[in-house]
Amino acid sequence: MPNFMNGVPELLILRTLEAQEMYGYELVQAIRAKTNQAITLGEGVVYPALHALEADGMLKSRRKLVNGRTRVYYALTRKGEKHLAGLVRHWQHITDAVTLAMGGTAYAAATL
Amino acid sequence: MPQPRFDRLTERLLHAGIAPRHVRRYERELRDHFDDLVREEKAGGASNELAETRALSRLGHDDALAEAMLSRSELRSLTARFPWAVFGIAPLVFAIASAVAALYLEIWLLHQPGAVFTWWTGQPPGPVTAKLATKVYTAYNMLALYVLPLAFAWLLYWLGSRQRMPAHWIVTGVVVICVLGGFQEVVFYDKGYVGGGVLSFQSGLLYFLPLPKDTWLYSPHPHFGQEIARAGMNLAIAGGFWWVKARGKVSNAMALSQTPT
Numbered sequence: 001m002p003n004f005m006n007g008v009p010e011l012l013i014l015r016t017l018e019a020q021e022m023y024g025y026e027l028v029q030a031i032r033a034k035t036n037q038a039i040t041l042g043e044g045v046v047y048p049a050l051h052a053l054e055a056d057g058m059l060k061s062r063r064k065l066v067n068g069r070t071r072v073y074y075a076l077t078r079k080g081e082k083h084l085a086g087l088v089r090h091w092q093h094i095t096d097a098v099t100l101a102m103g104g105t106a107y108a109a110a111t112l
Numbered sequence: 113m114p115q116p117r118f119d120r121l122t123e124r125l126l127h128a129g130i131a132p133r134h135v136r137r138y139e140r141e142l143r144d145h146f147d148d149l150v151r152e153e154k155a156g157g158a159s160n161e162l163a164e165t166r167a168l169s170r171l172g173h174d175d176a177l178a179e180a181m182l183s184r185s186e187l188r189s190l191t192a193r194f195p196w197a198v199f200g201i202a203p204l205v206f207a208i209a210s211a212v213a214a215l216y217l218e219i220w221l222l223h224q225p226g227a228v229f230t231w232w233t234g235q236p237p238g239p240v241t242a243k244l245a246t247k248v249y250t251a252y253n254m255l256a257l258y259v260l261p262l263a264f265a266w267l268l269y270w271l272g273s274r275q276r277m278p279a280h281w282i283v284t285g286v287v288v289i290c291v292l293g294g295f296q297e298v299v300f301y302d303k304g305y306v307g308g309g310v311l312s313f314q315s316g317l318l319y320f321l322p323l324p325k326d327t328w329l330y331s332p333h334p335h336f337g338q339e340i341a342r343a344g345m346n347l348a349i350a351g352g353f354w355w356v357k358a359r360g361k362v363s364n365a366m367a368l369s370q371t372p373t
């Protein structure tokens with residue numbers, strides 16, 4: 001059975017960074033706000049995902065001095081944009097299938 | 113504050129083979145994130161102590177923070193993934209490459225300044241320039257013989273210790289380069305007339321290889337005494353350096369173990 005949560009953190013991270021570059025704390029807060037706090041990533045564990053995405057060439061990082069503190073900002077690369085498009089298509093396919101299945105279940109329950 | 117906690121986390125990740133650059137950045141990002149969370153909690157009215165407790169809880173448990181990093185194999189360093197290449201093959205390649213590079217550089221130097229001198233003055237180089245060149249080559253050879261192996265041994269030690277590699281790997285690399293470096297010889301000497309300089313490279317270790325006697329690599333008169341002494345000196349210096357560093361580490365580890373969690 002497939003793990004449907006596989007790739008979800010990556011999808012959320014890439015989608016959120018699509019609009020603008022962010023540092024870790026900012027990113028976690030943005031994801032919380034976007035998902036209406038329905039999905040809250042473990043705040044510290046977002047960094048390994050960011051490092052891995054950068055190692056895979058999906059993200060690029062740069063240090064930026066903000067209010068006297070050096071932050072590591074992450075931004076999407078062209079490869080990351082392409083990967084995100086693929087993830088979105090895949091996720092859409094799964095949600096369509098689940099929606100269809102839920103409708104089917106509801107129909108079956110009603111006819112019993 | 114979670115300073116000791118992050119120290120333990122970084123040690124755990126380094127020992128597990130995560131590349132030091134990722135570990136350092138992860139630690140720095142977690143510290144910054146922690147500070148941001150404390151600020152946020154305080155802005156929401158929490159006391160200092162409560163804000164720190166909540167921030168630590170939101171940041172994640174030690175095991176979760178470590179596992180998230182350890183599950184990403186792409187974040188492991190080359191040193192951790194291929195220790196046999198870094199500490200076994202690299203010293204061998206370095207010893208050979210440095211000898212070949214030294215030979216090529218000296219051959220180039222032997223020809224080039226003489227040609228430049230002749231082009232500039234219209235005269236062939238005389239005894240003064242030859243003596244100067246001999247001194248330059250001798251100094252360069254001393255550098256290649258005495259400094260380069262120890263410099264590379266230090267590089268291996270640095271690579272291994274920052275990745276918290278098992279001691280046997282670091283010792284292997286350091287011993288290989290100290291011995292190979294000690295046994296190799298690059299010598300230039302002036303025969304006293306123009307074009308009479310002699311440049312030679314040899315290693316006493318080649319004596320043990322089944323090489324045909326007509327190859328240039330065959331070394332009929334290896335200077336075993338000098339070479340063994342040089343290898344021993346390299347090992348003694350490297351060992352002394354190791355001992356000094358190990359003493360410092362023991363002190364640091366004791367200080368860390370006495371820090372409350």
